[in-house]
Amino acid sequence: MNIREYRSFFLEKLSAVYDAAEAESLFYICLENLKRWKKIDLAMNSNAELTRIELIKWNEVLTELEEQRPIQYIFENAHFYGLEFFVNESTLIPRPETEELVEWIINENKNKKDIKILDIGTGSGCIAITLAKNLPNAKVFAIDVSKDALATAKRNAIRNTADVTFIEKDILTTESLPESFDVIVSNPPYVRNLEKHEIKKNVLAFEPHLALFVDDNDPLLFYRKIAQLAKASLPKEGKLYFEINQYLGPETVTMLEENFYDDVVLKKDIYDNDRMVAATIK
Structure with missing residues (x-):
C-alpha cells in the first residue's frame, strides 16, 4: 500500500470518531512523527x-486513535508557547487557553528585574518552564503533589534548558509557602464532577483525574487555599494569577475580593469563556 492509499484508509477509519478536519490533522501529525515528512513531502x-514495518507502526497508532487516546500521549510530545514538552498520563496535556494565561504573565512582568515566580500544581512544567524561558530575570519555582508529574516536569526543564526549582508538596496541607514570591500562578483542578458529561472521552479516559476534578460541593477549594497562602507570601503589588473554571468566574472574583485582594481582573479566552483571573496585593 502506498502512502496516498493509506491516507484514505486512515481518514475513513477515523471518520466514526473524529470530524474530517481533526482526522486530517491527526494524519499529518502521524506523518511527521512516523516518517519525518511534511505535507510537501507527501505531495511529492x-x-x-x-x-511492512511502517504499516505495523501506522496501524498501531491508528488503533490507539480509534480508542481516542490523545495523540500527544501516543508520541509523548506536546507543543506549548513555541516549546516542546514530554507528556504522559501523569500530566495534563498543555492547552491553548493556558498559553493565554502565560502570555498575560509575560506581558505584565517582562520589564521587571529579579522577580521570583511560583507555579502551584505544575504538572508537565509547561507554565513554569515557559516563564523561565521568556522572563530571564525571573527565578522560577514549581510545586506539585505528584512524584510522577515532577519527574516529567524535571525532564522537560532539561529538555528546554530552563532553570526551575521543583518542590514536592501537597498544597492543601501546606501551612505556609517556603519563601516570598512576586508572582504566584496556578492552574489547579477545577472541573466539577457534574461537568463530566461535557468532557470528551480522550480527556476523561486518559488524562489524570487528580489534576482535573474537584468536589462539586467545594469547587473553589484549591483557589481559596492558594489565595490564603499567597496573601502571606506576596509583597505589596505582588500578583496572583489563576486559570479558572469557565462557569465560576464571578464566584472566583468574589472569593478573591473577600480575601482582600484588589484590582481583580477576569479575562476571557480565545473561545470567549471566562478562563483566567489576576489579582493584586495592596
Missing part, C-alpha cells in the same frame, strides 16, 4: 510504498 512522494 504520494506513490511511495509503506514497508
Whole structure:
C-alpha cells in the first residue's frame, strides 16, 4: 500500500470518531512523527510504498486513535508557547487557553528585574518552564503533589534548558509557602464532577483525574487555599494569577475580593469563556 492509499484508509477509519478536519490533522501529525515528512513531502512522494514495518507502526497508532487516546500521549510530545514538552498520563496535556494565561504573565512582568515566580500544581512544567524561558530575570519555582508529574516536569526543564526549582508538596496541607514570591500562578483542578458529561472521552479516559476534578460541593477549594497562602507570601503589588473554571468566574472574583485582594481582573479566552483571573496585593 502506498502512502496516498493509506491516507484514505486512515481518514475513513477515523471518520466514526473524529470530524474530517481533526482526522486530517491527526494524519499529518502521524506523518511527521512516523516518517519525518511534511505535507510537501507527501505531495511529492504520494506513490511511495509503506514497508511492512511502517504499516505495523501506522496501524498501531491508528488503533490507539480509534480508542481516542490523545495523540500527544501516543508520541509523548506536546507543543506549548513555541516549546516542546514530554507528556504522559501523569500530566495534563498543555492547552491553548493556558498559553493565554502565560502570555498575560509575560506581558505584565517582562520589564521587571529579579522577580521570583511560583507555579502551584505544575504538572508537565509547561507554565513554569515557559516563564523561565521568556522572563530571564525571573527565578522560577514549581510545586506539585505528584512524584510522577515532577519527574516529567524535571525532564522537560532539561529538555528546554530552563532553570526551575521543583518542590514536592501537597498544597492543601501546606501551612505556609517556603519563601516570598512576586508572582504566584496556578492552574489547579477545577472541573466539577457534574461537568463530566461535557468532557470528551480522550480527556476523561486518559488524562489524570487528580489534576482535573474537584468536589462539586467545594469547587473553589484549591483557589481559596492558594489565595490564603499567597496573601502571606506576596509583597505589596505582588500578583496572583489563576486559570479558572469557565462557569465560576464571578464566584472566583468574589472569593478573591473577600480575601482582600484588589484590582481583580477576569479575562476571557480565545473561545470567549471566562478562563483566567489576576489579582493584586495592596
